[in-house]
Amino acid sequence: MRLSLLLTSIFVPLLSFIFYLNFVSMPALSAARAFNALHVPKSYIPTAIFVGGTSGIGQGMAEAFARHTQGNASIILVGRNRKAAEEIIAGFPKPTAPGVKHEFVECDMTLMKTVRRVAGELQARIPRVNFLVLTPGILTLDGRNETEEGIDRKLAVHYYGRWRFIKEMLPSVEAAHAAGEDAKVMSVLAAGQGGAIDLEDLGLKKSFSLPNAAHSAPTYNDIMVIDFAARYPGISFIHGFPGGVNTGLLKASNTGSLRYARFIQPLFSPFLYSVEASGEHQLYALLNAGPGAVRTNAKGDDIGLQKNYYGSAEAMERLWKHTEEETTH
């Protein structure tokens, strides 16, 4: 009696919800996949850089890109884990066009001097970059944890390192635009999920807390794409929110309780996007974006620049100046 009540009151709605989710997400996924197949560049061999492409959402996007270009694209995975990168690259369709390759480039995104050096070298070596995608991230319940450069590690990978990497690479992205090719930059973090920021304490040196960091980094990213778009017309700057994705974010955490939470992660997997599905949706966001600033959701659809936006002209000016200083150690 009790059991049947439990079944009907909890499991049946839950199961129908899961089926419903799968049902509603199926057409969107196949539509994204079809769109991507059609809209990867065909008239030239594109170059794409995936910072954070060694795992999770970045990996999913790089794999989708490699599939749709049938390997005929220069693809660079940037991160720390060479072995993971090599395994992912081994799964890509092989390029057949001459001189085209898939490679790994090592870069620790927490250190700005490293970001400047690696991105600077890439920019000097690669004259045209069509797609620059940044997804590096960490999940931790640690408080503020500064690098030798005085930047909190989490803010460094979620914002400062991304900003500096973009800034260094922009001459190559501009060159792609000048050649009439795709010229797009995308940061995947949490568009539309930010909160108010303290302009007197950018970087949270005085007021660091987990909630503060969790709502400041998305707002910094919102402002980042809007400001870059204003300064570099013709180029697309996208800030995406991936929703819940079944990645290795928990496993990679340095917080014990979060690492253990990965054992119950499979329970939630019906509610999470797979890496493959998220890769298609986020690639769709990238390929679909027009010039200027764009914010997108888990499906890759445009959510506009107004909703939950906590920037302003003053915030743009001050954050730009602050970031330039903080990332020029």
Ligand SMILES: NC(=O)c1ccc[n+]([C@@H]2O[C@H](COP(=O)([O-])OP(=O)(O)OC[C@H]3O[C@@H](n4cnc5c(N)ncnc54)[C@H](OP(=O)(O)O)[C@@H]3O)[C@@H](O)[C@H]2O)c1
């Ligand atoms: N998964 C979700 O449900 C979800 C939801 C909302 C937002 N997000 C955001 O989406 C982004 C991607 O998350 P994910 O789930 O794909 O995570 P993931 O599977 O753990 O991948 C994280 C990536 O970041 C790279 N990374 C971490 N620290 C780095 C460092 N110091 N230097 C260079 N690269 C570094 C890792 O590369 P190496 O190991 O090679 O260094 C890896 O490629 C994150 O910013 C996350 O906050 C995720």
Ligand SMILES: *[C@@H]1O[C@H](CO)[C@@H](O)[C@H](O)[C@H]1NC(C)=O
């Ligand atoms: C890749 O490019 C080469 C050289 O341009 C071409 O011959 C080949 O057909 C292309 N392969 C695919 C799968 O598009």
Ligand SMILES: *[C@@H]1O[C@H](CO)[C@@H](O)[C@H](O)[C@H]1NC(C)=O
């Ligand atoms: C800070 O981060 C470093 C590198 O991830 C780690 O080794 C160290 O334990 C962290 N310190 C604290 C206090 O969390």
